[in-house]
Amino acid sequence: MTELRDPVHQVSPKARTLWRLQCAISGGVVVIGLVVAAVAWRECDARWWVVLAAALLAAAYTVVVPQWRYLVHRWEITETAVYTQRGWWARERRIAPMSRVQTVDLAQGPLDRLFGLATLTVTTASAAGALQVEGLDHDLALQLSERLTRSAEAAGGDAT
Amino acid sequence: MTDGPWLRLDPRMLLVHPIDELRKYVVPLAATAIFGATQGGGPFVAVVAILAPLVLGVVRYLTTSYRVAEGRVELRRGLLNRQRLSAPIDRVRTVDIAAPVIHRMVGLTTLTIGTGGVGGDSDELKLDGLTAAQGQDLRRVLLAERSPTPEDAVDVAPPVAQYEPGWLRFAPFTSAGIAILGGLLGAGAQLLNEVDIQVDVVAEDLAGEATTAVLAAVVGIGVLVLVLTVIGYLVTNWRFTLRRQADTWHVSRGLLTTRETSIDVDRLAGVSVAEPPGLRLARGARLTAIVTGLGGAQRGSQVLVPPAPDDVVRRAGAAVLGSDLPLMAPLTSHGPAAVRRRWVRALGPAAALAAVPVGLVVAGAPVWVLAVPAVVLGVAVALAFDRTRSLGHARVDGHVVTRSGSLLRSRDALADAHVIGWTFQDTWFQRRAGLTTLAATTAGGRGKVEALDIPQSRAVAVAAEVTPALVAQFTA
Numbered sequence: 001m002t003e004l005r006d007p008v009h010q011v012s013p014k015a016r017t018l019w020r021l022q023c024a025i026s027g028g029v030v031v032i033g034l035v036v037a038a039v040a041w042r043e044c045d046a047r048w049w050v051v052l053a054a055a056l057l058a059a060a061y062t063v064v065v066p067q068w069r070y071l072v073h074r075w076e077i078t079e080t081a082v083y084t085q086r087g088w089w090a091r092e093r094r095i096a097p098m099s100r101v102q103t104v105d106l107a108q109g110p111l112d113r114l115f116g117l118a119t120l121t122v123t124t125a126s127a128a129g130a131l132q133v134e135g136l137d138h139d140l141a142l143q144l145s146e147r148l149t150r151s152a153e154a155a156g157g158d159a160t
Numbered sequence: 161m162t163d164g165p166w167l168r169l170d171p172r173m174l175l176v177h178p179i180d181e182l183r184k185y186v187v188p189l190a191a192t193a194i195f196g197a198t199q200g201g202g203p204f205v206a207v208v209a210i211l212a213p214l215v216l217g218v219v220r221y222l223t224t225s226y227r228v229a230e231g232r233v234e235l236r237r238g239l240l241n242r243q244r245l246s247a248p249i250d251r252v253r254t255v256d257i258a259a260p261v262i263h264r265m266v267g268l269t270t271l272t273i274g275t276g277g278v279g280g281d282s283d284e285l286k287l288d289g290l291t292a293a294q295g296q297d298l299r300r301v302l303l304a305e306r307s308p309t310p311e312d313a314v315d316v317a318p319p320v321a322q323y324e325p326g327w328l329r330f331a332p333f334t335s336a337g338i339a340i341l342g343g344l345l346g347a348g349a350q351l352l353n354e355v356d357i358q359v360d361v362v363a364e365d366l367a368g369e370a371t372t373a374v375l376a377a378v379v380g381i382g383v384l385v386l387v388l389t390v391i392g393y394l395v396t397n398w399r400f401t402l403r404r405q406a407d408t409w410h411v412s413r414g415l416l417t418t419r420e421t422s423i424d425v426d427r428l429a430g431v432s433v434a435e436p437p438g439l440r441l442a443r444g445a446r447l448t449a450i451v452t453g454l455g456g457a458q459r460g461s462q463v464l465v466p467p468a469p470d471d472v473v474r475r476a477g478a479a480v481l482g483s484d485l486p487l488m489a490p491l492t493s494h495g496p497a498a499v500r501r502r503w504v505r506a507l508g509p510a511a512a513l514a515a516v517p518v519g520l521v522v523a524g525a526p527v528w529v530l531a532v533p534a535v536v537l538g539v540a541v542a543l544a545f546d547r548t549r550s551l552g553h554a555r556v557d558g559h560v561v562t563r564s565g566s567l568l569r570s571r572d573a574l575a576d577a578h579v580i581g582w583t584f585q586d587t588w589f590q591r592r593a594g595l596t597t598l599a600a601t602t603a604g605g606r607g608k609v610e611a612l613d614i615p616q617s618r619a620v621a622v623a624a625e626v627t628p629a630l631v632a633q634f635t636a
Binding site for chain 2: 002003004005007076078080081083089090091092093094095096097100124125126127128129
């Protein structure tokens with residue numbers, strides 16, 4: 001009774017692939033930039049070692065971080081509350097009672113659309129930030145957002 | 161609620177607006193007066209430049225109107241870019257009545273309505289130019305206060321806290337003092353740079369009469385900072401009072417601009433006692449309110465007590481919270497792991513920083529360079545010690561109480577009923593040490609009250625005590 005458990009549901013496994021793609025893209029951009037610099041700037045002898053090190057780091061980042069995030073990212077919606085967990089190195093768990101839910105927002109970026117994923121954002125009246133579930137299957141996210149909107153209305157109150 | 165007709169602001173604003181506009185245009189006006197005349201622009205330009213602000217003032221007066229109707233307060237303004245603002249009266253959190261100097265001379269006030277919207281300045285519901293009596297009446301309507309009865313006039317509640325001349329001693333310890341000092345030092349450094357004084361030349365001269373000059377400069381700057389902060393404190397906080405009337409807290413203060421803020425009791429979620437090191441040394445503190453629905457933009461209106469003696473602040477806080485325990489009760493410490501984290505986090509970066517000069521000395525730099533790491537480490541130790549001492553939390557008398565920080569130390573108390581959710585944040589290091597940062601989220605202030613590095617089991621226990629049904633379903 002003294003420990004919080006993880007939320008019940010994991011996000012879609014496709015999210016892991018999406019995150020790998022995102023990490024690979026950002027890592028690749030850095031490495032390509034370094035390669036261009038190494039080609040252009042011939043004075044430094046160790047320049048290819050720097051490129052190699054950066055490439056290894058980027059590869060490790062792409063392998064480790066998406067997997068870690070996939071293990072951490074979880075969500076749960078009960079009759080009375082929303083509970084989310086996200087992050088990787090820094091983990092963040094958020095609990096909000098249904099009666100305090102203000103808006104429910106479904107967002108889909110271009111890459112999300114490619115994978116059929118969506119991000120669900122639930123805001124409360126607090127300025128300290130919203131509850132967010134990334135990498136949900138789009139159809140499921142749509143269902144959840146409708147369910148949340150209905151439950152929040154039923155719970156009533158002016159949410160402050 | 162009876163429906164009111166559309167009302168104009170007070171016609172005396174016809175006087176205030178042009179003076180305000182003229183003040184804004186003083187520099188361009190002077191420029192036109194001088195250059196317009198000499199460059200043959202003719203008197204036409206000058207006439208336009210003087211008439212424009214006057215016309216603008218009249219247009220503003222004619223196009224602005226407001227009303228209270230159907231449970232809403234509405235404001236129309238603008239000639240070409242018409243704007244219509246409206247807010248339900250039951251969403252009004254605070255009412256702020258201010259009277260800048262020019263307004264005061266003609267007996268007017270400015271009334272600003274805080275509704276907790278997140279819009280910018282242009283969305284602010286501000287009625288600029290009501291008579292003092294109109295302002296008071298409108299405030300009563302907006303905050304749903306009782307109309308004053310004859311008994312009320314006799315029975316004015318004594319203030320919970322009231323300005324005393326002795327409070328001026330806290331002026332130099334406010335953040336304003338540090339900002340002014342920083343500004344002066346920056347300007348001084350700039351000046352030294354400009355005249356390009358060679359450092360070693362100065363060092364040699366220091367032995368001679370230059371010492372007196374430098375000393376005089378230091379003392380001069382000190383006195384200047386002192387005077388500026390005291391004046392600043394006086395201008396802002398002159399005749400400060402905090403009093404409760406029916407269901408509203410009123411804060412009034414100000415020398416040139418008098419300002420009276422009213423906060424609905426139901427919207428007062430909690431208070432923060434800020435105790436920066438300077439104020440603590442002088443045995444002072446500052447009290448602010450956590451007001452539901454008032455975000456960062458309207459922070460200025462949340463002050464409950466300006467820098468004042470510690471016991472005054474605590475008594476005022478107790479009166480506002482309806483209990484003296486949240487600000488008085490001893491706090492539960494966060495344990496040895498949290499203490500270790502304070503020391504590691506203060507000393508780690510300091511050690512890294514100190515390693516550079518040590519390396520330089522090893523490489524042959526003069527020994528006095530070692531003074532730098534000594535100072536850096538000394539500051540880090542002081543900081544770690546103070547941050548350790550600050551850390552604590554409690555759950556007393558229906559309030560979540562947390563304290564942390566050193567330079568920005570504050571003790572926050574948030575009423576259970578205003579907790580609208582929980583956040584548990586922890587890095588891998590924190591998880592390994594069994595700690596987490598617990599935040600009770602709320603609809604006011606910074607949006608949360610945080611317990612830094614609290615043991616995980618305590619975090620869950622505190623959350624479960626405040627909202628048992630909510631947390632119980634997620635515990636294992």
